[in-house]
Amino acid sequence: MSADEALAKAEELLERLNERREQLERLAEADDVDGEAAVDLIAELAELARQIEAELTRARTIADAGG
Numbered sequence: 601m602s603a604d605e606a607l608a609k610a611e612e613l614l615e616r617l618n619e620r621r622e623q624l625e626r627l628a629e630a631d632d633v634d635g636e637a638a639v640d641l642i643a644e645l646a647e648l649a650r651q652i653e654a655e656l657t658r659a660r661t662i663a664d665a666g667g
Contacts, residue, residue: 603659606662609655613648613655620645620648623641624645
């Protein structure tokens, strides 16, 4: 995997994270908030953030190695 591929993957994950964040915002604005759905979305946001961080670290490592 190249640094560019890792960055592209991070961008894809960031797009998914933003979609989930928007879902969470819509859920928070609802009159009858589904607490379980909110917790699930927050957990998914955390996982996506972890994956983004891993891809950025991978890209940095590859770039530092001259790849």
